[in-house]
Amino acid sequence: MVILSIESSHDDTAISILNKLEVIHNFKISQAELFANYGGTIPELASREHVDNFYFLIEEIKKHFDISKIDVVAYTSHPGLLGPLHIGFLVASAISISLKKKLIPINHLEGHIFSPFLHYEKEKEKEIKYPFLSLVVSGGHSQIYLFKSKNNYKILGTTLDDALGEAFDKVARILDLGFPGGPIIDKIFNNYNSNEILKLTEPKTQNELDFSFSGYKTQVINLKNKGINEEKIAFSFQKQTIDYVIGKFKKAINKYHPKSIILAGGVSANSYLRKEFLKLSNNALIPAQEFSTDNAAMIAARAYILLSNKS
Numbered sequence: 001m002v003i004l005s006i007e008s009s010h011d012d013t014a015i016s017i018l019n020k021l022e023v024i025h026n027f028k029i030s031q032a033e034l035f036a037n038y039g040g041t042i043p044e045l046a047s048r049e050h051v052d053n054f055y056f057l058i059e060e061i062k063k064h065f066d067i068s069k070i071d072v073v074a075y076t077s078h079p080g081l082l083g084p085l086h087i088g089f090l091v092a093s094a095i096s097i098s099l100k101k102k103l104i105p106i107n108h109l110e111g112h113i114f115s116p117f118l119h120y121e122k123e124k125e126k127e128i129k130y131p132f133l134s135l136v137v138s139g140g141h142s143q144i145y146l147f148k149s150k151n152n153y154k155i156l157g158t159t160l161d162d163a164l165g166e167a168f169d170k171v172a173r174i175l176d177l178g179f180p181g182g183p184i185i186d187k188i189f190n191n192y193n194s195n196e197i198l199k200l201t202e203p204k205t206q207n208e209l210d211f212s213f214s215g216y217k218t219q220v221i222n223l224k225n226k227g228i229n230e231e232k233i234a235f236s237f238q239k240q241t242i243d244y245v246i247g248k249f250k251k252a253i254n255k256y257h258p259k260s261i262i263l264a265g266g267v268s269a270n271s272y273l274r275k276e277f278l279k280l281s282n283n284a285l286i287p288a289q290e291f292s293t294d295n296a297a298m299i300a301a302r303a304y305i306l307l308s309n310k311s
């Protein structure tokens with residue numbers, strides 16, 4: 001089964017071609033550089049960029065692949081920014097109508113969750129074992145999922161305020177470090193060569209599997225106003241927010257005893273989170289760095305899993 005997939009939920013314009021779970025082509029144009037000038041994404045501007053970028057990417061795909069071989073077209077239907085999602089839907093519809101192939105809407109977060117099952121380069125096939133628990137941490141979401149089968153899942157916990165990636169981005173802005181904040185703070189964390197850490201207070205939530213990050217942000221503002229070194233603040237923030245989500249996820253593991261665990265969403269690119277997550281279980285799966293942040297391959301992977309006999 002050859003799947004062409006489209007992703008445009010936020011500021012990445014992406015198209016992939018997969019044969020089952022094998023990535024044949026994976027194209028992406030990021031708008032991050034453009035929005036770095038504004039300190040955040042402007043939906044109207046992102047929509048216009050998507051139109052130009054999709055035109056370019058479709059021309060590129062046609063140079064590399066005979067699109068008449070496509071069996072199915074998949075696209076991100078939600079959640080995300082409405083304008084950018086709409087552009088993706090229109091592009092995917094046009095391709096599916098012109099090729100007379102089925103059009104499949106895909107939930108962006110389900111795409112992230114199945115991203116570790118993408119086969120790429122020499123990576124071996126990974127087995128999907130249910131029930132699994134997934135920690136999804138992105139720019140828009142922070143959630144813990146329990147998947148009993150490919151179609152049967154529930155959300156056990158969610159953020160009550162900011163998403164983790166959003167908190168990274170906001171903290172980087174408060175500290176004048178740039179945008180997007182996640183990779184910048186991660187780099188500072190890895191270059192930090194001191195044992196000094198600023199103790200931050202962990203937020204409390206009524207449901208022990210829910211998250212809250214806005215208190216961390218307030219503490220960062222107070223430390224910055226006291227004139228404390230930015231790198232020390234950034235290091236302390238990354239260490240303690242990641243320890244916090246790992247602690248929450250451990251509680252879910254102890255309660256639900258999953259057969260495997262999956263890390264997903266843009267923040268799964270974080271080096272410290274990846275390391276700590278892999279320590280949690282022998283059956284811990286994380287996406288390749290390339291498929292951690294938004295991409296179209298994960299959308300095709302989810303479509304394939306839904307359409308195939310793979311349980």
Ligand code: KG4
Nearest residue numbers: 138139140165182183266267269270293294
């Ligand atoms: O999944 P994603 O690409 O887009 C959304 O669906 O939101 O996630 C983007 C988020 C941004 O907030 C970005 O700062 C964060 O992922 N991110 C990271 C890292 N790389 C990207 N956060 C922490 N450490 C990273 N290395």
Ligand code: ZN
Nearest residue numbers: 138265266294
């Ligand atoms: Zn995402």
